Amino acid sequence: MPSENDGIMVILSSPSGAGKTTLINLLSKQNNFKISISHTTRQPRPNETPNKDYYFINDDEFKRLIKNQEFLEYAKVFNNYYGTSRTPVIDKLDKGKNVLFDIDWQGADQIKNKNLDYKLISFFILPPSKEILFERLSNRDMKDKLIVEERMKQFERDVLHWINYDYVVINDNLDECYSKISNLINAEINNGSKDYDPEFVRRHIEKLTS
Numbered sequence: 001m002p003s004e005n006d007g008i009m010v011i012l013s014s015p016s017g018a019g020k021t022t023l024i025n026l027l028s029k030q031n032n033f034k035i036s037i038s039h040t041t042r043q044p045r046p047n048e049t050p051n052k053d054y055y056f057i058n059d060d061e062f063k064r065l066i067k068n069q070e071f072l073e074y075a076k077v078f079n080n081y082y083g084t085s086r087t088p089v090i091d092k093l094d095k096g097k098n099v100l101f102d103i104d105w106q107g108a109d110q111i112k113n114k115n116l117d118y119k120l121i122s123f124f125i126l127p128p129s130k131e132i133l134f135e136r137l138s139n140r141d142m143k144d145k146l147i148v149e150e151r152m153k154q155f156e157r158d159v160l161h162w163i164n165y166d167y168v169v170i171n172d173n174l175d176e177c178y179s180k181i182s183n184l185i186n187a188e189i190n191n192g193s194k195d196y197d198p199e200f201v202r203r204h205i206e207k208l209t210s
């Protein structure tokens with residue numbers, strides 16, 4: 001059983017571009033929340049800082065970490081490897097810090113299946129519409145139209161994984177979405193009442209997938 005003093009694990013997943021990195025950065029400003037920094041074999045984006053946004057490593061190094069069983073979870077996403085190393089996460093949780101994970105559905109499944117002794121809350125973030133997702137991806141990955149196209153195609157497959165998450169939240173207005181997630185985390189921690197409408201979510205998913 002998780003001890004009252006342990007931190008909790010908060011996973012945010014989403015189709016690429018829906019805003020989970022932005023939301024995790026906001027959530028991490030709250031006292032006691034720490035981001036789990038992943039390893040990846042992909043190249044850094046111009047605005048990314050090594051060892052802060054990701055540990056950028058090559059394929060050989062990634063394979064070495066797999067072999068040494070250093071990952072809590074890892075997965076191949078868009079032709080690159082991504083993984084969460086176990087020790088820093090467990091250290092933080094044991095010290096009572098809440099850990100934020102920006103990982104895909106494969107990683108979320110792996111962590112859930114481990115049934116660790118820490119409370120876990122999972123969120124799936126959705127864009128308000130496919131048009132707005134396209135706009136956000138185009139603004140972010142301006143130089144690379146191919147990446148935008150690839151990620152829009154992947155959206156159709158990724159969105160289907162919403163069903164395995166505790167909460168699905170729509171990132172239309174950033175502040176409102178942040179408050180929604182923050183309130184749900186607080187309600188989960190304090191056993192408070194939750195402002196969550198599964199029917200609204202279901203209708204939104206129907207709209208996105210029709």
Ligand code: ADP
Nearest residue numbers: 016017018019020021022136140171172173174
């Ligand atoms: P993800 O991590 O899910 O791939 P990002 O957090 O990188 O997505 O967000 C994709 C882009 O959309 C970024 O340029 C970000 O600044 C922007 N963005 C995120 N949330 C919103 C929002 N609510 N309104 C407008 N733009 C947003």
Ligand code: 5GP
Nearest residue numbers: 038074075077082083084102103104106107
């Ligand atoms: P990006 O390249 O846009 O930063 O991330 C691409 C995808 O990889 C996103 O869905 C992100 O959540 C996921 N991702 C990032 N780090 C990890 C990780 O450590 N493990 C897993 N499974 N996915 C990750």
